[in-house]
Every structure is written in structure tokens, then in C-alpha cells.
Amino acid sequence: MVKEFLLIDAKDKIMGRLASKVAKLALLGKQVIIINAKDIVISGSKKNIFEKYNQRKNIKTRTNPTRGPFFYRRPDRFFRRVIRGMLPFKQNRGQEAYRRIKVYTNDIDRSKFKNLVEHEVKDVSADRLNRNYITLETVSGRFGWKNFIE
Secondary structure, eight states: OOOOEEEEEOTTBBHHHHHHHHHHHHHTTOEEEEEOGGGOEEESOHHHHHHHHHHHHTOOOSSOGGGOOOOOOSHHHHHHHHHHTTSOTTSHHHHHHHHTEEEOSSOOOGGGOSSEEEOOOTTOBGGGOOSOEEEHHHHHHHTTOTTOOO
8 A cells, every 4th residue: 555645835824724634634544744734824913922932931940940841933833732732742653644645834845655646635725814813933032943044
């Protein structure tokens, strides 16, 4: 049996909706590759989004802050962690599904993968949003992503 990779372009897609669709595909046994993770959109006002993630980032262990919890700053890792929250990760099938997901910040060299099938995910486009959204690249840059260019 030949492995088939589903390629999903995440440009201008809503983060939570896309993550739930990708998690479901991975649980069904599909290999999923997501490109352009930095262009994923988070809905809501800029102030509320920054406040939420800043509050989460400041959580530390009282006895030894170097023990964690730790938060990803790169958009690809950040989004992969969001997907992990939608999987039953503590179970074996959730961990296997998590391994089937690859996320890339930009576009990829498509010649590396032999059986790429472009997959269009429905009902996740950011066209329905007015102005209240922000890209994952901006959030990552605000919290210390090194490759962020403003």
C-alpha cells in the first residue's frame, strides 16, 4: 500500500476550526502535511488574544521555574501543539495520530513527497471574519519568535 500525504494550505484559515479538521483526519489514519502555518488566522480582538497568550506564557512552577510548563514560539510548533490539544494524546491512538501530522511554517519542496494530494478543508476560511483577527505570525513574533520580521 502506497502512503498518501494530504497537503493542506493553511493560509487565511481559522486556527481552531482547521486544527479540529486536521485532528480528525489524523485519527482516521491519514498522513497530513500543513504548509504556510505562519499565515493561520486567530479570530478575536488583538488585545484579547495577546492578553490570553501572555497570561498562559507567564505560568511557572513556584518551586523551580525551569521545570516548565514551556510554550512554543514558532508558528509551526505552536499550531502543532494546538492540534495536540484536540487529540486523545494520552492514549496510544492519539500519539500515533500526532506522529502523522507535519506542520511547516512556509511552503515546502513538493518533490520530497511522492504521493501528495491537495486537500481542501471546508468551513475554515477566514473570509467570514470581519476585521477581528490576527495572524499566527504576529502572535509568535510578539512572544519571541526569532524569524519574525515586522
